[in-house]
Amino acid sequence: MRNRLVVANWKMNGSLEANARWAEAFLALEDAGCDAAVCAPSVYLSQMACLLKGSSVALGAQDVNEFESGAYTGEVSARMLAEIGCSYVIVGHSERRALYGDTDDRVALKAKAALAAGIHPIVCVGETLEEREAGETIAVVSRQLEAVIGKVGAEDFARCTVAYEPVWAIGTGKSATPEIAQEVHAALRAELTKHAAELGDKVRILYGGSVKPGNAASLFAMPDIDGGLIGGAALKAQDFYEICTAH
Ligand code: PEP
Numbered sequence: 001m002r003n004r005l006v007v008a009n010w011k012m013n014g015s016l017e018a019n020a021r022w023a024e025a026f027l028a029l030e031d032a033g034c035d036a037a038v039c040a041p042s043v044y045l046s047q048m049a050c051l052l053k054g055s056s057v058a059l060g061a062q063d064v065n066e067f068e069s070g071a072y073t074g075e076v077s078a079r080m081l082a083e084i085g086c087s088y089v090i091v092g093h094s095e096r097r098a099l100y101g102d103t104d105d106r107v108a109l110k111a112k113a114a115l116a117a118g119i120h121p122i123v124c125v126g127e128t129l130e131e132r133e134a135g136e137t138i139a140v141v142s143r144q145l146e147a148v149i150g151k152v153g154a155e156d157f158a159r160c161t162v163a164y165e166p167v168w169a170i171g172t173g174k175s176a177t178p179e180i181a182q183e184v185h186a187a188l189r190a191e192l193t194k195h196a197a198e199l200g201d202k203v204r205i206l207y208g209g210s211v212k213p214g215n216a217a218s219l220f221a222m223p224d225i226d227g228g229l230i231g232g233a234a235l236k237a238q239d240f241y242e243i244c245t246a247h
Helices: 016-028 042-052 078-084 094-099 104-116 129-133 137-152 178-195 197-202 216-220 237-244
Strands: 005-009 035-039 057-061 088-091 120-125 161-164 205-208 227-230
Touching (some): 005 205, 005 237, 016 042, 035 088, 042 057, 042 078, 104 120, 129 137, 161 178, 216 227, 227 237
Parallel strands (some): 005 035, 005 227, 088 120, 120 161, 161 205
C-alpha cells in the first residue's frame, strides 16, 4: 500500500510575507490525510522549517548540488539541506534540465548526494512534445529513470520517489489525461519491477503537469498514480489542500 504523496513545487515564487500567509492558511485546515511536502526556494527553507515545525507537512528543496562541499559558488549541498530540515529534494526537474544543463548523469549524481545525506530525492522524468509525437515517450522516461537507478543502485532507489512530468503539460494548463498518464506510470512501474519486485511495489510515482483541484481526483484514481507534484496550483494554500484531499 502506497500512501498518497502531494508535493508543492513553488519554483521561484514567494516572499517572507506570502509564505507565512500560505503556512497559516494551510495549517488552519483539517489534516490533509496524505503525505504532503512543500519545496520552497532555498532562501526560504529556514523560514518554512520554522513555520511547518510540529505539523505533518514535510519540507523539501527544489534542487541540490551533486558535490559535498567546495568551490561551487551559489550552490547548496545535500548536507546543508538536511541540516535545515529538508526531507525531500526535487532532482531533474525539466526546467533545470532545459535551462541549467542538468544531464541524466548529473541528475543521478544529485540523487546519490541527497540519499547520502538522508534526503529522499524526487526524481523527475518526462518527455517533450516533440519526443511524444515521435513515439519516444517510454524510451525517454526509461532512459532518465535508468540513469538514476544505475548510479544509486536498486536497493537505495527504494528511498526515491519518481515524478512523471510531461514537459508539454508543465505550466501550460494542458494536463495529460488520466489514461495517458497511467500508461506512462505503468511503464515506469514495470521498469522498477524489473530491478526488484519490491521496488515496483514500494516506490511512489507522482504525476505533475497542470494538476488543479478540478482534475486531481481523476488523475489520482489511476492505479499507478500515487500523488502529484504541483506547480502553479500549489501557490494557493486552499487549492493545494483541495488537491491533497481530492477524491
Ligand atoms: C512543476 O513545475 O513541477 C509543475 C508540475 O508545474 P504546474 O503544476 O504549474 O504545471
